[in-house]
Amino acid sequence: MKKLVLLFMLFLPWAAASAQFKHPGLDQSTADLAQMKSLVLSGTQPYRAAFDRMKESIDLDAEIKAFAHVLRGSYGRPNIGGGELSKGANTAYNAALVWYVTGDRQYADYAIRILNAWSATLWDFDYNDAKLLAAWTGHSLCNAAEILRYTKSGWKQQDMDQFRDMLMTVYYPLMRFYYPQANGNWDGAIIHSIIAMGIYLDDKKMFDNAVDHFLHGPVNGSIFKYIYPSGQCQETMRDQAHVQLGLGEFAGAAQIAFTQGTDLFSIANNRIGWGFEYTARFLLGDKPHSYGVISERAKELRDDYEYVYRHYQRAGIHFPHIQRAADSVRSKAGRSVLTSVRVAPKQPASLFTPVLATHIGIVGAQGEKDMTVAPENPIVVSPGESIQQALDKAAGGKRIVLVKAGIHTLDTTLRMPSGVRLIGEGLKTVLFLNPASGRDAIVNASDDMSDVVISNLVVEGSTKTDPGTDPNSNRSFRSNAGNRGGIIFRSQHAGQMKRIKFQNITVQNCTFNGLLVSGAEDVSIISCNFSENGGSVVPGPRLQHNVFVSHCKNVTVRDSRTVTSPFGSGIAVLHASNVIIEHNEVARNGFYGILVTESNQVRITDNLVEGNDRSGVMLEYLHRGSSGVTVNNNHIHYNSGFGLESYAATGLKENNNLFAGNGNHSSQQKISNEKYIVMD
Template sequence: MKHNVRLLVLLACSVVILTQSLKAQQMLHPGINQNAADLAEMKRRVRAGEEPWKSAFDRLKAIADTPFVARPFAHVLRGPYARPNIGGNELSASAEMAYNYALVWYITSDRKYARKAIAILNAWSPVLWDFDYNDAKLLAAWTGHVLCNAAELLKYTNAGWEQKDIDAFRNMLMTVYYPLLRYYFPEANGNWDGAIIHSIMAIAVFTDNRAMFDNAVDHFLHGPVNGSVFKYIYPNGQCQESPRDQGHVQLGLGEFAGAAQVAYTQGLDLFSIGNNRIGMGFEYTAGFLLGKEPHCYCTISERAKNAGGNYEYVYRHYKAIGVELPFVKKAADAVRPKAARNVLTSVRQFDKNAIEKSKPIRRYPLQSVVGAGAIPQNPDTAGAVLVLPGQSVQAAIDRAAGSGGRVLIKAGIHILPATLQLPSGVHIYGEGMASVLFLDPASGMRDAIVNKEEDMHNIALKNLVIEGSGNVDPGTDPNSNRAFKGRYNRGGIIFRSSKEGGMHNITLEHITVRNCTFNGVLISGADSIAVSGCDLSENGGNVIPGASLQHNLLLTHCQNITISNSRLVTSPYGSGAALEHCKQASLTRCEIARNGYYGVLISESEAILVRQNLIEGNDRSGVLVAFLYKGSNKVITEQNLIHYNGGYGLESYAARGSRYEKNIYEGNGTGPLQEKISEEKSILMY
């Protein structure tokens, strides 16, 4: 077995190796948003009257000169939509003012501002006992890193903060804040974990806890569900909350960027990972706010379409390292005249020589499959049986089967009263994302489409949507109808034969299948399958027969397979693509990302080619070639970008005659080993 592995280097080594090298080091102080050199440069620019820092400071000082008295609570309660809200506003305001005072103290050397900041921290530290209600973690995450930034400045600038009071603040962090935050909350929308990671990093710095810091970094890179930056920001820049509203999107982006800012202060570059993924998310969102219409695998929300205050640091960071983000610059320019602290804390002293030396050479084979899934078009209607919403799709298919075989599903929601049964020789196509097939939940049936005959052949499904959720309205909350909630049992396209090659010539082209708790597409016993330009997402829940057994795409006992230019993403409990007992298959130029199990799962198969795919952010290994009884044979995995998966980049057991070469690995797992290639007949027991 030949292994020609190319490890992509980040800042002279991979993020994982760099993280390990940092473990033995002490935390840098001051070291949360800025280090000592950054703070000194910020102070110099303000005192020299340089803009925009001088005006930003004037605005900050005006805020600091307004009367403020901290009102601490023992029990801070914040429910959804701030109902109830007992002590939440007071804590948030206290955190903000403490940081404001601390910065003004540092710049002016006027101790009255230091005393004000210290008074706030000293007021809350002995009083706060706990948080409660729906937003408990979120409120703690919003305020934790702000309080820590204030405390870090006071502790390391001779501000007069007594050691007993520092100890009391540390006690509050470690007995109130950290116990609440330490388990994260990836089941919520991604802005929650972005904020939690941000605050845990800040707490780790202030308390000199390297293990805590490393844990937050690992969650940033590999957190499940909505927990990591790769779960939140997709390869095209779209964000997990893009269908919700742009306020929450900017909140989430800001928290992940804030966490990356803390990490950068400590010598770890999380901004460059994933082809500058944070910058891509900001640029995508800023472009939309400023009038661009980006491609979105959802209905992008027009709500809260106003630029927030987190653009300044992101713009200046990427500009300093030579990455141009024109829409981010425009957003920062628009917000800057009213901004205060964000402008000041964006001052960073970059070592340009170190930046040049650490720039990796990236030859990424693929960034994203923009446009996969159903696409708008003006379909050819000549000779087709047309189906309008409300008309019987099954009747149209049965009619077409004896008269040319073409069925056009017109735009609209087509509610199927029963599972659709496909005969041979039928070509069914739609008008893009507007043509939706939806199995009526009242039917009591699970699967949207099945084969009518065991020897079904010469069929094609093109350019339409199969909606697998219990409701055709996705709502504005991207978590509301997710398959992982498991309140229903639904399958998408399920074709089965009881013999090898029993079905043949099956084409799926520009099909969107989403939100099925069973498999999105399951084909068993077929010869000659073509899957191209499809978007299979959020399929494969934990319904019976259980988690890890249903996937976005599952092929069993099939041969002569091509899967190309498709998205196989975000299966809650399954893999992007699973091939079992298959022969002669190629999986090329696909985005296989954010799946709850493996990216690609291959078992007991032969002559499988996995080439030029983007495989990222899957909870286990990017690719697993599993051994069950005889193992697989002639698996070739080459020229893929496999990064930031929770397990290995590639894991293989007893795969005979196989080659894994010219893959690009980065940041997989928690150790430096990116591949596990074993000749042992090891059966994974989980």
């Protein structure tokens, strides 16, 4: 049995757990700060100019006004004390840096007065953005405090104790449980601040907890939930200001961790870099592929690129669009240029060897027409016309029903007859079931349905076709979407339905299963995109999935994407045989990545399985267990459970898989002969 397993150093979760923290040790180490100071004082550009801009932004005569209760609502309405706290935190950090470089005590005094004023006054945060505001400001306050504490700044011990008390009684209780249900910039910021607090407070458990959430946080909470393998981000469809905010917070957390010898920049083939590269590419005028429409809102480049660019430059990794973005904002930047200084060339040893993600290309509904099937003598259906009438007309004749671009609102569930090819014109062909008209969008017209192709269209399972400016607000765990299924094909016994093919379809936002095929033979699922299917509706969470195949034979799922099921698995296989799951992206699902139960002769190969909230691949035992399962040549990393978990499977063959960062275990696999039934 040959396998590649990337283990953590000394079998401990993180590097920082094996040694004391270095101080100062947040955005920069002692050596980094000294190098930055030398560059500034020698007049080296761009550092001197950045320092001058930062220093000029500080008004030493400005009043420091602290609040006991900081109240910030959504988008800053209301905002009582939030602006003052944000400005104060940034000014304190800037002033501490000026003090460090120049030795001018009035800047140290001003930074100390800011920290003392807030730590003596602040009691709590409230309203919608309470956690977010704490997260935005916590890491800046800690950076300022770290510099003041470890230089001869004159900060008194009693005031340091008071600051510590504020962190532990106001900041940490508010942030410690994170908030992954919000857009991912929230948890990125919370992680950033908790990592900073953990180091400042010399609390390794706090630091480790934040790093674990960075890697394994649920919903929108981890780096893998926020940045997809292509570099597209969870908020790409929302607006580019929030995307850059989220990227900056995750990268800021990685910047601090890197100072302590924990390399979060390099994980998963430098995932942070790909997130910045994708976004910079779009903001600089290119049009990268996106699952969903990239938002054109708030396209101004933020000042978050310099330290990311410098980090990868030192590592010998070139991201051309990150460099262009950094070049374009550098003349206006201040602190970000200074904190990009690291003592080169030595880097801390990475605990996480870069993983080359499986590339499956662009999948799901595509362009204006499906080139895989020549539209000979089609029955054409335009929006407003009856698809069901066209299907009934085509039944049995192996004819094509061509559904034109547009939103096709279904008054009743479509019933798919045998011998029909239902083809759309790509992403613009949307089949949308009226929420008052039934549960499932498409079902089989007869138990013995056969010779069916569905290709190049979208099945929209939400209660509306417009996701709005914040797609996260429409996710099934946040909205009352009801019980809505996608394509549901069921027969009465195994193999009753035959020869069913799905190609280049997109099925999304169904609270029930996205695709359920039960009792069929010869099923092909090729180059499809199943996203956000499988919610917490009846009969309950973890029972419906993106793709669910049961009591089927000869099934292929290839070159597809099964992602972001809120409560289900990416692919679930039950009582099936001769199943091939090959070259798919199976990611960010709320249950297992791939779940195989009581099935035989299943081959799982060459898949990217990442960021799922349980194990990446699970071979479950219920009564007899599975047999003849092969798991090989997969990239299985950063799932919250094991990479591969198996109970009482016979004839399991596992080889040449690349495991990394799964759970917090020294072992990346749990392969047991025990007839153990999972009950939680």
